[in-house]
Amino acid sequence: MGRQAVKDRDRRMEALVPALRRFAWSLTRNADEADDLVQDCLEHALGAWQRRHGDGNLRAWLFAILYNLYVSGRRRLARRARLLEQVAQFGEVATPAGGPDSTVQCAEVLGQVDTLPEEQRAVLLLVGVEGLSYEETAEVLDVPVGTVMSRLSRGRERLRRMAEEQQAPVAALRRVV
Amino acid sequence: MATDPQAPIGEDDLHAFVDGRLDPARAPAVERYLAGRPEEAARVRAFAAQRDALREALAFKAAEPIPARLRIESLHAARRRAMLARGRAAAAAALLLLTGAGLGWAARGTLQAQVAPAALPSAPATLHRLLAQAPLRLEVSARETDIAGWLRQHLGEEMPLPDLAGFGFALDSAWVLPAAAGASAMLRFVDTDGIAVSVWRRPTHDPVPRPLRCADEPGGLVTYSWSDGRQLHAVTAPLPRERLRPIAQAVERAMEAPSSAPVGAMAGLVRQPCRVGLG
Numbered sequence: 001m002g003r004q005a006v007k008d009r010d011r012r013m014e015a016l017v018p019a020l021r022r023f024a025w026s027l028t029r030n031a032d033e034a035d036d037l038v039q040d041c042l043e044h045a046l047g048a049w050q051r052r053h054g055d056g057n058l059r060a061w062l063f064a065i066l067y068n069l070y071v072s073g074r075r076r077l078a079r080r081a082r083l084l085e086q087v088a089q090f091g092e093v094a095t096p097a098g099g100p101d102s103t104v105q106c107a108e109v110l111g112q113v114d115t116l117p118e119e120q121r122a123v124l125l126l127v128g129v130e131g132l133s134y135e136e137t138a139e140v141l142d143v144p145v146g147t148v149m150s151r152l153s154r155g156r157e158r159l160r161r162m163a164e165e166q167q168a169p170v171a172a173l174r175r176v177v
Numbered sequence: 178m179a180t181d182p183q184a185p186i187g188e189d190d191l192h193a194f195v196d197g198r199l200d201p202a203r204a205p206a207v208e209r210y211l212a213g214r215p216e217e218a219a220r221v222r223a224f225a226a227q228r229d230a231l232r233e234a235l236a237f238k239a240a241e242p243i244p245a246r247l248r249i250e251s252l253h254a255a256r257r258r259a260m261l262a263r264g265r266a267a268a269a270a271a272l273l274l275l276t277g278a279g280l281g282w283a284a285r286g287t288l289q290a291q292v293a294p295a296a297l298p299s300a301p302a303t304l305h306r307l308l309a310q311a312p313l314r315l316e317v318s319a320r321e322t323d324i325a326g327w328l329r330q331h332l333g334e335e336m337p338l339p340d341l342a343g344f345g346f347a348l349d350s351a352w353v354l355p356a357a358a359g360a361s362a363m364l365r366f367v368d369t370d371g372i373a374v375s376v377w378r379r380p381t382h383d384p385v386p387r388p389l390r391c392a393d394e395p396g397g398l399v400t401y402s403w404s405d406g407r408q409l410h411a412v413t414a415p416l417p418r419e420r421l422r423p424i425a426q427a428v429e430r431a432m433e434a435p436s437s438a439p440v441g442a443m444a445g446l447v448r449q450p451c452r453v454g455l456g
Contacts, residue, residue: 010249010250010253011249013249014243014248014249017243017247018238018239018240018241018243019239021238021239021241021243021247022235022236022238022239025235025238026235026238034238035244035246035247038247039246039247039252042247042249042252043252043255043256046249046252046253046256047256109227109230109231109234110231110234110235113231124228124231125231125235127196128196128227128228128231128232129228129231129232129235133198134193134198149188149189149192152192153188153189153192156192156195156224156227156228159227160220160223160224160227163223163227
């Protein structure tokens with residue numbers, strides 16, 4: 001690989017870092033863990049560049065590496081253990097509610113997405129937030145496009161029901177507060 | 178997904194509609210379908226609203242400035258450092274080969290007692306133990322010590338310090354280790370990227386000068402070595418041959434410089450090094 005090609009590759013990779021961080025954060029919901037994941041992903045990509053066959057879709061390739069690293073979750077396990085310790089220590093402390101409405105809504109939607117099965121959540125994030133095509137998403141998750149479509153459909157329907165069920169009581173509570 | 182305008186409307190069409198990924202040929206059929214079914218249309222709007230809320234909730238993350246550690250340049254530098262660390266281990270191993278019998282002297286007693294019955298320890302481990310036991314300080318930093326004076330004191334003679342500034346390398350530290358026919362010395366030069374070039378020198382009993390030759394070593398290291406019949410020299414770095422060759426040649430010229438220090442026992446056997454051209 002020539003110097004210019006390396007520069008070009010690095011530039012294209014770096015341009016994807018904000019989206020990779022967002023995807024990693026949406027998966028891990030922890031800033032440090034997300035950036036560790038992105039760093040692992042980029043290191044892996046730089047190391048595996050020679051083995052990357054053809055000039056495939058760089059974005060899908062990087063998202064696939066990141067997602068696979070997330071699933072294999074080497075660092076996640078260690079962090080989870082630490083979090084558990086913290087939870088054990090501060091278990092009695094209630095989480096204060098508050099902040100502007102938009103924050104509450106955002107937290108709500110994230111909380112709802114978290115309750116989805118992992119594979120539905122990943123599809124919703126990749127398609128809805130990251131704007132990947134169905135084909136790219138299939139490549140990232142290494143499943144057929146049809147599977148992507150059915151996960152998307154089930155995940156969205158589930159979220160919609162959840163929102164419907166929660167809307168009334170949540171609104172009532174807000175008025176009280 | 179269906180591309181046939183006549184095919185029945187499916188869930189996949191509705192999601193493709195939400196995502197703006199509907200085949201243009203299908204769009205009119207889907208729009209007609211939704212226009213006639215307000216409940217389905219509301220469902221599609223809910224999907225889109227949910228998607229937008231999720232996007233909004235996560236937008237802050239993509240808008241954040243990226244941390245320095247995720248810059249590709251930082252990652253390259255980290256990879257170079259990792260390579261360097263591997264290079265150091267390999268260099269330590271190379272040192273043990275170069276110092277050869279010297280270690281036997283250093284290791285007699287304690288080391289031998291600990292090590293002899295078990296399998297031979299790895300070279301870096303041996304070096305580590307050796308350094309831990311050494312009564313002398315074997316490494317000094319160029320920042321805090323006059324390397325030339327320190328080397329003179331430990332080697333008992335003057336050792337020329339090559340100037341590699343022209344190649345972007347500055348003297349970083351020096352090592353002295355025991356060797357069979359005296360002491361061996363290593364100079365470590367580092368450039369701004371953290372790449373290190375090590376220059377080794379140890380006395381040799383083989384009076385026959387050896388011309389500069391090159392060897393590729395594990396871990397992407399390249400070593401140029403030569404002997405002037407008195408001292409064996411090696412220049413090692415994780416650099417391509419064509420970059421390391423002029424550096425090695427510069428070191429060779431520097432090491433040839435006449436020394437005012439007392440000459441060693443093998444001085445009478447010194448011959449001019451062969452000036453063989455390099456392939």
